[in-house]
Amino acid sequence: MSGLFGPRGPLSEAVLGLVTAGPPGAGRLLAPPGPFTDPWGEDHQLALYLCYELHDRGLPGVHPGWEWEPELLALRRALERSFLAAVRAEAEPVRPLSDALGRLLVEPSEGTGPSHFLLAEGERRHAREYLVHRSVYHLKEADPQVWVLPRIHGPAQAVLMAIAYDEYGAGRPERAHALLFARMMAAFGLDPGYGHYLDLVPAPSLAAVNLMMLFGLHRALRGAAVGQFATIEVTSSPGAARLADALERLGGGPDGTLFYREHVEADAVHEQLVRRGVIEELVAAEPELEPDIAFGVAAAEVVDGRFADHLLGHWRAGRTSLRSPLPDGRP
Numbered sequence: 001m002s003g004l005f006g007p008r009g010p011l012s013e014a015v016l017g018l019v020t021a022g023p024p025g026a027g028r029l030l031a032p033p034g035p036f037t038d039p040w041g042e043d044h045q046l047a048l049y050l051c052y053e054l055h056d057r058g059l060p061g062v063h064p065g066w067e068w069e070p071e072l073l074a075l076r077r078a079l080e081r082s083f084l085a086a087v088r089a090e091a092e093p094v095r096p097l098s099d100a101l102g103r104l105l106v107e108p109s110e111g112t113g114p115s116h117f118l119l120a121e122g123e124r125r126h127a128r129e130y131l132v133h134r135s136v137y138h139l140k141e142a143d144p145q146v147w148v149l150p151r152i153h154g155p156a157q158a159v160l161m162a163i164a165y166d167e168y169g170a171g172r173p174e175r176a177h178a179l180l181f182a183r184m185m186a187a188f189g190l191d192p193g194y195g196h197y198l199d200l201v202p203a204p205s206l207a208a209v210n211l212m213m214l215f216g217l218h219r220a221l222r223g224a225a226v227g228q229f230a231t232i233e234v235t236s237s238p239g240a241a242r243l244a245d246a247l248e249r250l251g252g253g254p255d256g257t258l259f260y261r262e263h264v265e266a267d268a269v270h271e272q273l274v275r276r277g278v279i280e281e282l283v284a285a286e287p288e289l290e291p292d293i294a295f296g297v298a299a300a301e302v303v304d305g306r307f308a309d310h311l312l313g314h315w316r317a318g319r320t321s322l323r324s325p326l327p328d329g330r331p
Contacts, residue, residue: 005199009043011036011079015050018072023063036079039086040306042323045203045210048083049136051076052213056143057194080214087211091298097283097290100227100297101275104234114311115239118246122315127250128188129321130311131181132197133205137212138181138259139194142167144209147216148225154285159277160226163233163270180259184247187256190326200322204310208303215296223282223289227296230279231304233270240264 007013036044053059054067066072095103118126137144142164149161169176182192191197215225244260283290314321 005046005195007043008046009041011043011047012050015047015072015075019050019054019059019062019066024065024069024072036082039079039082040203040207042203044079044083045206048076048079048210048214049198049206051079052210052217053195055213055217056140083207083210084214087299087302088295090302091295094291094295094298097279097294097297100294101230101234101279104231104297107238112312113239113308115242115246117312117315119242119249122246122250124188124250125326126315127247127252128190128326131185131188131190132322132326133201133307133311135181135185135190135192135197136195136201136205137209139178139192141177141181144212144216145225145229147213148222148229151219151222152226152282152286154281156226156278156282156285159273159281160229163273163278166266166270175262177259177262180262183255184252184257184259187252188247197322200324200326202310202321202323204303204307208307211299211303215299221292221296223286223292224296224299226278226282226289227293227298228300229296230274230293231297231300233274237264237268237271 007016038044050059051072054062054064054072058064058067094100114130118130146164149157149164152160165171167177169179173179185192212225212228215221215228240260240263244257244264247260248257279293283293311321320326
C-alpha cells in the first residue's frame, strides 16, 4: 500500500496499534470488543478492512504472521458478525432467487445512480472522486471473489474460473482489469498506487469491499459470494457504457476510458455465463445454496445503494464525497 492512513476511532486504532507494534506472540492483549454502536460507521469499516487486508496484500510494516493470529481473528469475527447482522437487517425480506435475478436484468427507465449523474452533469472533479472510491476494489479486481473457487465444484467452478481468467487479462497481463484501472487513474491525474487513497475513502466504499471479503473468506457464505459476484456481472455492462461515455466527455482519452469500454463487452458475456453456467449449475448441484445466493444479491444491492446515496447526496449538495478534498489534478 502506497499511501498513509490513520485510525478513525477506537476499533481501527486498536487494530493498528496491535499489528504495528511488532510480530505476533509478544504477549500483547487486545481489549475485548464491543458493543458495536455503528457497524456501517468509519471506525468499524476501516477496522474490518485492515483485518481483511492482512489476507490480501498485507499492511506496510506489518509482520505477515498477524494474518492468522487468534486474538486478531477473534476481533475480526466480532466485527464481521455485527456487519453481517446489519446487512441482513436491511436486506430482508430476501426475494426468491428467480425474482432477484430477474430484477437485475431490468434497467430502470429513469436511472438516478452515479453513472447517470456523471454522464448527464458530472464534472471532472466528480469523475476523479469516483475513481478514488472505486480504487479500493478495482486495483485488486476479482481477488475477493476467487476465494470461492475451491469451495464450489463441477461445472460451476469451471465457468467461474473462466470468468476470473478474463478479469486477470485472459493470459495477457497488460490487460488485467486492475492494471487497466490503474492506467485510467493516471489518465485523470491520480496516483494509481495500491491503497494510496485509503485515508480519503469513506465507510460506504469500504463496506462494498468488506462485503466481498466477508463472503469470500467463509465457506459457509459461498452461496452469498456467488450472488454478490453475479450482481456485479449482470448489472455492470450498461453502467460501464455510461461511465465510458462520461469519462470520454470529461477528457479521459483512450487510457481514461479503456477500463470501462472493456467491461461493456466482457460483462455482457459474463452475465450469461454467471447466470447459466455458475448459478444454475451450482443450484442443481447444491440446491440448499439457493437462498444464500439470493441473499448475496440482496446484500450487494444494500451496500451498492448506500454507496450511491452517499455519492449523490454529497455531490448534489456541492460537497466532496471523500473524507477530504482531492488536490487539483492536471488538465
